[in-house]
Amino acid sequence: MRLDKFLCDCLGVTRKEATKLLKSGAIELNQKTVKSGSTKVSDQDSVCWQERELTLKGPRYIMLYKPEGFVCSHEDGFNHTAFVLLDEVRYDDLHFAGRLDVDTTGLVLITDDGQWSHRITSPKHKCSKTYLVELADPIQSHYATEIEQGILLRNEKEPTKPGVMEQIDLHTARLTISEGKYHQVKRMFAALGNKVEGLHRESIGAITLDQDLEPGEYRDLTEQEILSVWPRSKEHE
Numbered sequence: 001m002r003l004d005k006f007l008c009d010c011l012g013v014t015r016k017e018a019t020k021l022l023k024s025g026a027i028e029l030n031q032k033t034v035k036s037g038s039t040k041v042s043d044q045d046s047v048c049w050q051e052r053e054l055t056l057k058g059p060r061y062i063m064l065y066k067p068e069g070f071v072c073s074h075e076d077g078f079n080h081t082a083f084v085l086l087d088e089v090r091y092d093d094l095h096f097a098g099r100l101d102v103d104t105t106g107l108v109l110i111t112d113d114g115q116w117s118h119r120i121t122s123p124k125h126k127c128s129k130t131y132l133v134e135l136a137d138p139i140q141s142h143y144a145t146e147i148e149q150g151i152l153l154r155n156e157k158e159p160t161k162p163g164v165m166e167q168i169d170l171h172t173a174r175l176t177i178s179e180g181k182y183h184q185v186k187r188m189f190a191a192l193g194n195k196v197e198g199l200h201r202e203s204i205g206a207i208t209l210d211q212d213l214e215p216g217e218y219r220d221l222t223e224q225e226i227l228s229v230w231p232r233s234k235e236h237e
């Protein structure tokens with residue numbers, strides 16, 4: 001492939017902009033500055049821009065440990081988008097497969113594969129999400145049964161789908177739900193007369209937040225994790 005085409009694909013720039021970058025001496029091919037767009041690049045070559053190696057990647061599947069203070073959207077005039085935590089040269093084609101609130105921590109999946117993320121976010125597929133919940137007031141014995149039966153949230157017509165709550169200590173619970181309504185966990189406990197003071201997502205379906213990741217760190221998903229959402233046999237369902 002020509003180097004200028006490679007730069008267009010990796011950086012999302014026009015051919016004219018790629019030529020300008022090359023002319024400015026900003027691009028290195030195998031540790032040497034190259035200025036000609038017609039230079040050929042192959043898989044074995046290393047192309048660098050601003051000390052970052054550029055690669056043409058296939059579909060992306062990433063797990064991020066989202067810290068507090070970042071939003072799961074492209075734009076927010078106030079908070080940083082969680083995308084800035086990724087060391088990606090461009091993230092305009094990536095999206096979050098299910099969002100977390102700015103003050104919620106834990107597992108976020110990021111991809112550029114819309115069909116894959118649909119299986120996580122679409123209510124039809126009932127993908128489970130597990131949260132660790134810190135509550136302001138002591139957990140009441142009736143919570144688990146009410147969550148199992150479904151809770152009518154404020155401004156909703158239908159109760160929530162059955163969920164599972166396991167009490168861990170007086171103020172902490174592990175909750176598994178299969179929907180992703182706006183602020184769902186906070187609204188569920190508000191409907192029960194309590195208040196969520198801390199929320200952390202531990203898993204989505206069979207994908208569990210990697211214990212080796214620190215807040216703000218991420219890694220690519222393994223093939224097994226990718227396929228757990230979308231088994232090959234169901235590819236064209």
Ligand code: URA
Pocket residue numbers: 099100101102104182183184185186187199
């Ligand atoms: N439910 C919430 O209320 N907030 C989240 O971030 C995720 C689920």
